[in-house]
Amino acid sequence: PVECMLSTPEGRQLPVSVGVRAFLAHGEQQFYLLVLEDISEQLALRAEKEQADAELHALVAELGKQKYALDEHAIVSIIDLHGVVTYVNQKFCQVSGHATEELVGQPYRMLNGQLGPDGQYADLWRMLRHGQTWQGEMAHQRRDGRPYWVATTMVPWLGADGLPFQFVAISTDITSRHEAEAALQQARQRELDIGEEIQQRLLFGRPPGKLAGLSIASHTEGSLGVAGDFYTFTRLGEHTLEILTGDVMGKGVNAALIAAGIKSTYRQIFVELAATHRDAPLPSPATLMNSIHAQLTGELIRLGVFVTMSLLRFDRLAQTVTWVNAGHTPILLVRSASHRVEVLQGDSLPVGVLQEEHYTEQTTVLELGDTLLVYSDGLSESMNAEGEQYGTDRMCSVLEKTSAFGASPAMTLGSLRSDIRFFSGADGKHRDDSTAVLIRLHPMRQLSDGSIRDRRAPECFELPRQLDQLAPLRFRIASMCADQPESFVHMLSLAAFEAATNIIRHGGEALRGAPLCIALKRDDTAACVELLYDGLPFSAMAPEPDLSGASSGGFGLFIMENAVDRVSYDVPLPGMVRISLYKTFFAEENPAMDGHGDKERHRP
Known part of the structure; x- marks a missing residue:
């Protein structure tokens, strides 16, 4: 067939398909059949198909370009x-x-x-x-x-x-972005860590060594890594110690810089006053606080900042503490005789509030065993998930329990921190800087020349929870048991080292920087080493060591059990686990060491 246009009588152009076919009639005469077919609809459908094919081709090409772009990215x-x-x-x-x-x-x-x-x-x-x-x-x-x-x-x-x-x-x-964010976070954390390290070295003093009759524990933690809290210790004589604590309004680096300036001003004023009145007694705490106030308040008002402070001076021989409170949290005094807390509350304004403020001092008589807690409000105002504050009442409850137990300042501080952490929740964040300093008055075990006055007087000290920091433990045990045979000292030290090593390796640690607290005690018949720590208690029974070499477990606890006469495990204070090692003096033979005696075990 041939497609062509046919003109109709009306003058319209009609697309037609023309077909011609020849055939014979009766076998002789030839005829032709002409067929005309209107193909208007076919051509319209053909045009639509061609348009659709063109659009499809264009769409496929566009999708190909988009896929290429997508695959590239x-x-x-x-x-x-x-x-x-x-x-x-x-x-x-x-x-x-x-x-x-x-x-x-x-x-x-x-x-x-x-x-x-x-x-x-x-x-x-x-x-x-x-x-x-x-x-x-x-x-x-x-x-x-x-x-x-x-x-x-x-x-x-x-x-x-x-x-x-x-x-x-x-x-x-997004790996590059993720790594950049992680690097930025690490850099920020490194900056905070460096700032905190500088602050720990510059703003937080260390208690002077060989201070007879006083034991001290302290801790601070900033909400932003760098805190506005500060404290410093000044030894004024063989038996006199002064402690300045403070809390600068605000947080972070700015507060820390102001705290550093206040600490520097305190030392400068103390030196100037002492040099000006050489023949007179040392400047009193009230004189020092008023001098700090006179020098700094104008500048602090200009900066819109104030600072709360407590200044305490301990006289070990007189058994007194003279104190000034400049708007700081109250001092909590735990009496050893009653195990009750007395609140030493000041009524003065913070430094940097009012130029006309005048600060006065008070003197409180202490008894042996009394403990004082100086703290910032970040401790008492710690909140739980419901927004409830920890409060002073809970602090007093912990202090009374630890006093009744006879806990050292470090043990008391660890128990207090653990209780606050439990109250606030495991993921609780510090909303404010928190600082605590505990001071206890106790019998003077050592004389000024370092000699032992009474070996029976308990000795409490702290060690970092690091394996390479345990050497003082052996020295202290040897000092307590200097009148005992060398084999006695060796076995007690061996058990204590194994206990400390197990604590460091397997005891866990919930509180940041919490030390290993050690108490050495003795009477006329035996010596005892107590190790208290924040963490996990050990299992109820020590496994027998595997002598085949297939496993290294059990040796530490086995050594402890067989090096001393008794090992006990308990949780005497909130959050504090205790291992106690007892060894009797002058025992001719330890039956446990020859494998025939019964060992006494005390487990929680």
Whole structure:
């Protein structure tokens, strides 16, 4: 057939298909059949098809360009209903380091090397199977084991029944951003750590050594790593000690700088007053506080800052403490005779509030065993999840319990911190800087020349929870038991070292920087080493050591049990676990060492 245009009588052009066919009639005469067919609709359909084909071609070309652009930037994968990868683009292979055949057919979750947070994949698949789009960040693992991070959008493809039949994941490599954020966070933390280290060295003094009749424990923790709290110790003589504590309004570096300035001003004023009146007694605490006030208040008012302070002077021979409170939290005095707390409350304003303020001092008589706590409000105002403050009453309760127990200042401070942490919750944050200094008056065990006055007087001290810091433990035990045979000292020291090592390695640590507290006690018949720590108690019974060499467990506890006459374990104070080692003097033979005697074990 031939297609052509036919003019109708009306003058219209009609597209037709013309066909001619020849045939014979009766076998002789030839005829021709002319067929005309209107093809208007066919041509219209043909034009529509050509247009659709052109549009489809253009669309395919556009999709190809978009896929090229997507593949250049994004990591694309397709996952079936069972979570198995059915397709990955080249970018996925490039970033992960895997070949296509190593990825296709693998469970999608395995691509992350178990790096994702718990519950992430359960939430992801729950949303996808309900036809919802999931967006989030996740970690995958490269072929060489290194992690990389992606921001991912996962979209379900729905079938005719409206249910998902596969899922498309489009991801962007955000490893560089993630590493930059981590590096920035590390740099910030390093800056805070350096600032805190500088502060610990410059703003927080260390108690002077060989101060007869006084034992001290202190701790501070800044809400921003660097605190506005401060304290310093000044030894004024063989039996006199002065302690200045303060809390600058605000937090962070600015508060710490002001605290450093106040501490420097205190020392400068003390030296100037002492030099001006050489033949007179030392300047009194009230004189010092008023001089600090006169020199700093104007500048503090200009800066819009104030500082609360307490200044305490201990006279060990007179058994008194003279104190000035400049708007600081009250001093808590625990009486050893009654184990009750007395509140020493001042009524003066903080330094930096009013130029006309005048500070006065008070003197309180102390008894042996009395303990004083000086603290900042960050301690008493610690909050729990319900917004309730810890409060002074709870502090007094802990102080009374630890006093009745006879705990050292370090033990008391550890128990107080542990109780506050329990009250605030394991994830509780410090909303304010918190500082505490505990001072106890006790019998003078050592004389000024370092000799022992009474070996029966208990000795309490603290050691860092580090294996290379345990040497003083042996020296102190040897000093307490200097009148005993060397073998006695060796066995007691051996048991104490094993106990301390077990605590450091296996005892855990909930409180930052909490020390290992040690108490040495003796009477006429035996010596005792008590080790108290913040952490986990040991199991109820010591396992027998494996002498085959297949396991190293059990040797430490076995040595402890057989080096002394009795080992006991208990939790005597909130948050504080105790191991007590008892060894009797002048025992001719320890029956436990020859394997025939019964060992006494006391476990919680």
